[in-house]
Amino acid sequence: MASSPLKRSSPTLPGNRPLLSVRNLKVFFHSDGVVSRAVDGVSYEVKEGETVCLVGESGCGKTVSALAILGLVPQPPGEIPGGKILFKGKNLLDLDEETLQEIRGKEISMIFQEPMTSLNPVFTIGDQIEEAIITHEALNKDEARRRAIELLIDVGIPSPEERSKDYPHNLSGGQRQRVMIAMALACKPDLVIADEPTTALDVTIQDQILHLFKELKEKRQMALLYITHNLGVVAEIADRIHVMYAGIFAEIGNVEQIFRDPCHPYTMGLLASLPSRSRKGDPLYSIPGAVPDPAYKPQGCPFHPRCPYVQESCKAEFPEMCDFGNGHFARCPITYKEKKGK
Amino acid sequence: MIGVNEKSSPTPPEGGVLEAPKKTLFQENWGLFKRNRLALAGLMIFLIFFIIALTGRILTYGRNPYFNPALVRLQEKLRPPLSMPNLETLKPEEVPRFGVYLFGTDDLGRDVFSRMLQGAWVSLTVGFVAVGIAVVIGVFLGGIAGYYGSSRVRTGHLLAFVLLGWGVIDLLTVVVTILRGQGGINIFLGRIAVDIFMVLIGAGIATLLIRMGYSKGRRPIPTGLSVLFLKLFSVDVLITGLIDIMLCFPSFFLILTVVALLERSIFNIMAVIGLTSWMGAARFIRAEFLSLREQDFVTAATALGVPNWRIIFRHMVPNAMAPVLVSATIGIATAILTEAGLSFLGFGVPPPDATWGNILSNGKNFLFDAPWLTFVPGFAVLIVVLAFNLFGEGLRDVLNPKLRER
Numbered sequence: 186m187a188s189s190p191l192k193r194s195s196p197t198l199p200g201n202r203p204l205l206s207v208r209n210l211k212v213f214f215h216s217d218g219v220v221s222r223a224v225d226g227v228s229y230e231v232k233e234g235e236t237v238c239l240v241g242e243s244g245c246g247k248t249v250s251a252l253a254i255l256g257l258v259p260q261p262p263g264e265i266p267g268g269k270i271l272f273k274g275k276n277l278l279d280l281d282e283e284t285l286q287e288i289r290g291k292e293i294s295m296i297f298q299e300p301m302t303s304l305n306p307v308f309t310i311g312d313q314i315e316e317a318i319i320t321h322e323a324l325n326k327d328e329a330r331r332r333a334i335e336l337l338i339d340v341g342i343p344s345p346e347e348r349s350k351d352y353p354h355n356l357s358g359g360q361r362q363r364v365m366i367a368m369a370l371a372c373k374p375d376l377v378i379a380d381e382p383t384t385a386l387d388v389t390i391q392d393q394i395l396h397l398f399k400e401l402k403e404k405r406q407m408a409l410l411y412i413t414h415n416l417g418v419v420a421e422i423a424d425r426i427h428v429m430y431a432g433i434f435a436e437i438g439n440v441e442q443i444f445r446d447p448c449h450p451y452t453m454g455l456l457a458s459l460p461s462r463s464r465k466g467d468p469l470y471s472i473p474g475a476v477p478d479p480a481y482k483p484q485g486c487p488f489h490p491r492c493p494y495v496q497e498s499c500k501a502e503f504p505e506m507c508d509f510g511n512g513h514f515a516r517c518p519i520t521y522k523e524k525k526g527k
Numbered sequence: 528m529i530g531v532n533e534k535s536s537p538t539p540p541e542g543g544v545l546e547a548p549k550k551t552l553f554q555e556n557w558g559l560f561k562r563n564r565l566a567l568a569g570l571m572i573f574l575i576f577f578i579i580a581l582t583g584r585i586l587t588y589g590r591n592p593y594f595n596p597a598l599v600r601l602q603e604k605l606r607p608p609l610s611m612p613n614l615e616t617l618k619p620e621e622v623p624r625f626g627v628y629l630f631g632t633d634d635l636g637r638d639v640f641s642r643m644l645q646g647a648w649v650s651l652t653v654g655f656v657a658v659g660i661a662v663v664i665g666v667f668l669g670g671i672a673g674y675y676g677s678s679r680v681r682t683g684h685l686l687a688f689v690l691l692g693w694g695v696i697d698l699l700t701v702v703v704t705i706l707r708g709q710g711g712i713n714i715f716l717g718r719i720a721v722d723i724f725m726v727l728i729g730a731g732i733a734t735l736l737i738r739m740g741y742s743k744g745r746r747p748i749p750t751g752l753s754v755l756f757l758k759l760f761s762v763d764v765l766i767t768g769l770i771d772i773m774l775c776f777p778s779f780f781l782i783l784t785v786v787a788l789l790e791r792s793i794f795n796i797m798a799v800i801g802l803t804s805w806m807g808a809a810r811f812i813r814a815e816f817l818s819l820r821e822q823d824f825v826t827a828a829t830a831l832g833v834p835n836w837r838i839i840f841r842h843m844v845p846n847a848m849a850p851v852l853v854s855a856t857i858g859i860a861t862a863i864l865t866e867a868g869l870s871f872l873g874f875g876v877p878p879p880d881a882t883w884g885n886i887l888s889n890g891k892n893f894l895f896d897a898p899w900l901t902f903v904p905g906f907a908v909l910i911v912v913l914a915f916n917l918f919g920e921g922l923r924d925v926l927n928p929k930l931r932e933r
Contacts (some may be wrong), residue, residue: 202768212723253702256831271529298831304822307845368831 187393199317204408205231205293205376210268212249212258214479218438221479223249225432226268229425231376236402236409239430240455242476244327247412248362250429254410255295256285272376291321293368298381300361302431304353310364311349314454318372336367339404341397355382359390363397368512370401378410383418395421416459420444425512428452431477438513448507448524450513480518486516556840559925567850572914580651583644594624596645596881600636607631608639619867631899633889639903642881646904647883650911653866654859660801662855665808668766670839672809676763683736690729698722705907767813769808778803779865784872796869800862807858808851816845849926856919860912867908883908905921914922 212224224246231237239247252258254270254277270277272293279286291296296304305313314333318324323330324332330349337345340363353361362382368375378399383391399422402409413419419426419440426443428436428451447453454472474491477483483490489499496519507521508513515521563568587594602616612622623638629641701715701722732755739756772778780801789795819825820843828838869875870884878885883904890900 257826286832288832289830295827295830297823297827299823303827303829305824305846314580316828316833320831320833320837354821355572365827371831416695 203230204233204235204273205361206269206271206504207250207254208269208271210250210253210270210329211266212246213254213264213266215262215264216337219480222252222432222482225478225482227427227429227432227434229427229434231408231410231438233375234402234406234408236411236424237420238412238423238426239412239418239427239429240414240419242407242414244476244479245429246432246479247414248380248431250411251295251380251410254378255289255293256280256282257295259500269388283512287321290317290369290374291372293378294372294374294375295378295380296362296365296369296382297382300358300365300385303365304361308393309350309352310356312448314349314364314368314371317368321372322405333367335363336371339370339401340367341393342367349459358386359393362386362390362394365400366394366397370405370407376408376410378412380412380432382411389399391418396423415502416455428455429483433481433487434514434516435488436514436517437506438509442511446509447512448509448513448520449488449489449495449517451518454491454516456494532735534604541781543853552619556925560921563921563924566924569914569917569919569921572910573918576647576914577651579644580647581920584648587641587645587648592641594638594639594641594644596637597879598637598641599634603632603636604634606631606636606894607897608899608903621749630903631897633886633897633900634893635901638779639886639900642886643883643903643907645885646883647879647907648874649880650866650908651861653793654863654915656797657800657804657862657866658855658858660798661805661858662851664802664805666812666844666851668725668769668805669812670808672766673813674835674843675838676761676766676813676817676819678762679758679764681736681755682757683732685759686755687729687732690725691733694722694725694729698726704742732754758821762778765814766809768811773806775802779868781902782865782869783872783874786869790876793880796875800865800867804858804862807854810846811850815850816843819843819846827902838876850923853919853923853926856922857916860915860919863908863915864912867904892932 196218206279207229207230209226210224210228212223213225214221214223214289227246227250229237239250241247249258249263253265253270258265258275265278266433268278272288277443280288281524304310310318311330311333315329316327318329318332322329334345334349335468342348342360342363343495348356348360362385364476367412382398383394386394395418398409401407409422411422423440425437425439427434428443428449430451435451436447437444438448444456447456453473454470455471457470458472462467472491477487477490483500485501486492486499486504489495492499501518504518506516507518508514509521560570560837600617600621600622601611603612606628608629610628610629610631611626614622623640623842628638628640630643633639633642638702675917698719703768704710727791730788737753743785759922781803786796789799790849825838825842826839828842835840866882867884868874870882871888873888876882886904887901889896889906890904893900
């Protein structure tokens with residue numbers, strides 16, 4: 186999949202209204218008097234019909250920021266001390282639980298990483314898809330069953346009539362993930378959040394699922410917020426990419442900008458550590474060090490202990506977002522000076 | 528790539544799709560269960576007992592039943608099992624069915640077989656109803672403790688609970704007293720007014736707390752009422768505390784005390800046994816819920832907008848029922864034993880109706896003259912309790928995957 190990341194140019198869809206707008210979102214976790222700043226002020230927009238990717242290493246706050254949208258951050262120990270999540274103009278953080286329940290699944294739905302454990306083992310998959318439908322729409326059992334089977338056809342499950350009577354343990358991982366996708370699409374949501382939906386699957390199935398996402402997105406005109414650590418996947422589907430590091434965005438741009446002209450040393454490191462045909466035989470590059478503990482982030486730029494271009498100012502000042510033009514931003518004044526100073 | 532069947536990648540034999548032979552969960556479990564001979568025997572006896580109790584109920588019920596357990600024939604007292612009735616001294620309608628006393632007669636000449644049939648129904652209903660009550664309470668309290676365990680109980684919650692509970696119970700008592708004609712409505716007017724006042728205030732506090740809860744604490748607490756919002760302890764502490772307190776009482780003596788105070792009726796006994804034996808089920812459900820709550824499918828259901836009560840009762844309870852089912856089966860055995868024990872001590876079902884316990888109790892006076900009077904009900908209790916225990920253990924082995932591999 187990573188073979189041709191640069192062929193696709195991102196289609197910019199001018200005039201599309203922002204569907205979801207996250208402004209300066211912060212999610213902290215408290216444990217034993219220590220505050221972990223899992224998400225530390227991120228802002229992004231998802232426009233109608235757009236695919237936005239959040240990319241980053243494990244523990245950088247990708248999943249938490251997605252859970253926050255649906256109000257699924259457990260509070261306590263979690264806390265959302267600041268920010269806004271505007272969905273169709275409403276701030277989701279201000280809504281009460283009942284209103285949120287109506288939005289979940291109907292307007293925004295979510296697909297999880299582990300298809301093996303995300304389905305309830307004691308019900309047939311048909312029942313579970315029907316439940317997703319009946320929760321939000323006043324349909325009777327037969328109509329819901331028909332819709333469920335249509336959905337199974339849409340997500341490419343063979344002989345859906347029979348499969349709908351199967352229990353999750355009768356299905357393979359890829360099929361279960363297809364069922365999860367069917368459940369998420371059951372009420373035709375405007376936004377689907379996919380939290381590493383292909384991570385637990387092997388590569389061939391990954392590819393099938395990705396194609397499925399692309400096809401369904403086009404067919405149903407929905408926006409997709411795709412969370413992953415896999416840059417190959419990103420290159421395949423993203424309209425806009427947000428590279429996340431230690432709870433903040435390191436770099437924002439489209440596929441072209443991120444892959445051809447990375448401006449943050451972290452993104453450069455990530456790209457350098459992809460296996461590539463041109464460096465065949467060389468040992469694979471890896472960024473030295475590890476992601477900082479969200480409870481004890483370094484002063485200044487959170488990436489500075491691992492950064493090859495580190496300077497004194499990086500250790501003291503928290504870097505600003507720098508505008509590289511055409512919607513390409515990176516949180517690194519050093520590269521900004523270098524590139525734009527010329 | 529869409530529509531490619533992931534299952535059919537290897538070439539399927541003769542055009543068919545490769546598929547493992549399908550077995551439902553039930554078939555799988557039944558296959559495992561069958562291997563356990565003792566458990567299978569337990570299940571058989573359980574089914575036979577069920578049928579006997581049901582037919583026994585039908586055959587001994589009514590004014591002129593097929594088997595009359597209450598028919599006194601003083602001239603035929605203490606006949607041994609399988610003895611023939613003396614047809615000369617009996618009226619035609621007093622002759623036992625089949626012309627034989629299958630299990631003998633007791634000190635009043637009543638047919639022990641008929642009485643055993645009648646008692647089987649009592650044992651069955653006591654077992655099932657008492658355990659049913661226990662499981663319902665256990666699942667409810669255990670579920671709340673497991674799912675909402677970390678929520679805090681505030682002073683207002685306690686106050687609302689006390690006011691509402693007291694008000695409603697007192698109102699009901701007053702209504703019952705009036706309906707029974709033990710006093711006119713005029714005497715109670717003051718009390719009714721106080722009760723309604725308490726219920727209204729309680730409901731008001733409850734509504735206030737619920738509305739504040741939904742707004743995630745963003746709404747400011749109204750001044751002067753902050754005393755209602757003091758956090759006391761967690762829901763989990765409250766319920767596990769209640770469980771521990773209930774476990775402190777030696778339950779048989781608790782039941783004895785309560786039964787001694789209440790009217791002697793079969794329903795009171797069922798209710799009391801149920802109300803004093805829910806702790807096991809509650810603990811199991813709580814423990815299961817604590818782990819189920821973190822499962823992905825629960826988060827996934829929440830993300831689909833499924834309401835909390837539906838997640839608890841449709842998604843989590845069926846996943847948590849396995850240990851409860853096992854303990855319920857064994858609980859039925861315990862309940863049958865408890866009822867027999869109560870009846871033996873004379874606190875059980877009042878005399879004209881027979882239960883295994885009071886047949887046994889009656890028989891102990893004639894232990895040497897008529898040993899069948901104690902032997903027959905004693906043996907019946909032994910067999911049924913044993914069967915339930917064996918069945919329960921077999922069920923546990925099947926439902927607990929760790930014990931499967933033996």
